[in-house]
Amino acid sequence: MIHRKIHDMKKYFQQLKIFLTALIIITVLSSSAQTQITHTATKENISCNYDCTILDVAELTNNPAAVMFVTPVLDKGTIQNPHPIGSYYFKDKWHIFNLDNKPIPVGSKFNVEYFTTPDETHFQYSFTRADIQADGSAFIDNWHLNNNPTVKFSSFLSWNPTIQGAITNREETTVQYNPGVGKWFVSNNNNKPMVARATYNIAITWPGRVNTQIVTPRTSTVIPGLVISTTNSNTVSGPIYPMYVTAWADNIKLPGDNSNIKYPDATELYDFNFSVSRPAAGRIGMKTYEAITIKIVTGVPITIPFFEAFLKKRDMDFTIDAFTNNTTGRSELNYTIKLSGATIISFKQLSEEKDSNLTSHEHAVKYFDEIRIIFTKIEFIKDNVTVEDIL
Secondary structure, three states, rough: OHHHHHHHHHHHHHHHEEEOOEEEEOOOOOOOEEEEEEEOOOOOOOOOOOEEEOOOOOOOOOOOOOEEEEEOOEOOOEEOOOOOOOOOOOOOOHHHHEOOOOOOOOEEEEEEEEEEOOOEEEEEEEEHHHHHHOOOOOEOOOOOOOOOEEEEEEEEEEEEEHHHHHOOOOOEEEEEEEEEEEEEEEEEEOOOOOOOOOOOOEEEEOOOOOOHHHOOOEEEEEEOOEEEEEOOOOEEEOOOOOEEEEEOOOEEEOOOOOOOOOOOOEEEEEEEEEEEEOOOOOOOOOOOOEEEEEEOOHHHHHHHHHHHHOOOOOOEEEEEEEEEEEOOOOOOEEEEEEEEEEEEEEEEEEEEOOOOOOOOHHEEEEEEEEEEEEEEEEHHHHHHEEEEEEO
């Protein structure tokens, strides 16, 4: 009976497949909005123990997720602050600070390049204990960088004591590629060991892999309860049934915000979509998928742990349950989608107007968390039958 159901489901999936008509060309990776400014250290903005200068930029204020890169300005052949620097988030402001604790001279100038919203190619990476190697170096474990020796990227220290406490790395570093392991790694120039929770901003400026840019697309299956939302059939979205997400970070179940069904740790989805999956160039033999995007109403129970999981790049799993009402009006589970080996790569907060006819005091605006997730395994479960690799 089980085999018959599996056969019927596979036949059903075959009938629902969407075939693309052209090859996908992987171009330079997309980026979020980039801004460049010149910052000058003055008596008014030099702070800490005179070894940092405050960035008073509206887009950076109250934005601990910002990704920035700072370089000193050469003035008449001289750098007025000849010290290694990093970025430092404190009291809702970003600072530039000297790693060696030396005072920043008044008049020192810095070029500041920043991205207000992280994405797949501009993000903060925090080292875990698993990243630290016996020789004291630390691997950057990222699917864009792994097995990709020709990639071009920048790194810059980012320190947020609220999350990292007193832990950061004040040493000058070198970034290199280990061909045996297929990963990039960071090491201190003075051979001191790297430390877990030290965080670096990463910006991928060129994806590499030029010899494998053109790939044959995989086909995509329409999941029951989702509908085609774009004319070129590249994306399916818009759940027909109510859908709820339950999340785990490092094997710990996150709190939910749901009082309508029997799963209190679940949170209702207001949007769920994924693009056609394809093998990532240079990753032969590995299943990879395009990022899935989910959107939920902002709320304290779920927003804070999701944001923390994003900042710390935690290992995650997601269960997405789709419900429908039966003939008696009671809610029943229709199907489940499970995502394993997942990471949140983008976290945004959005607002939408509920009804333009409502007045402001009637709460006409609703706020959402939009989260993008990459993963290594996807399962579709219906009537106690599990089918893997459904895309």
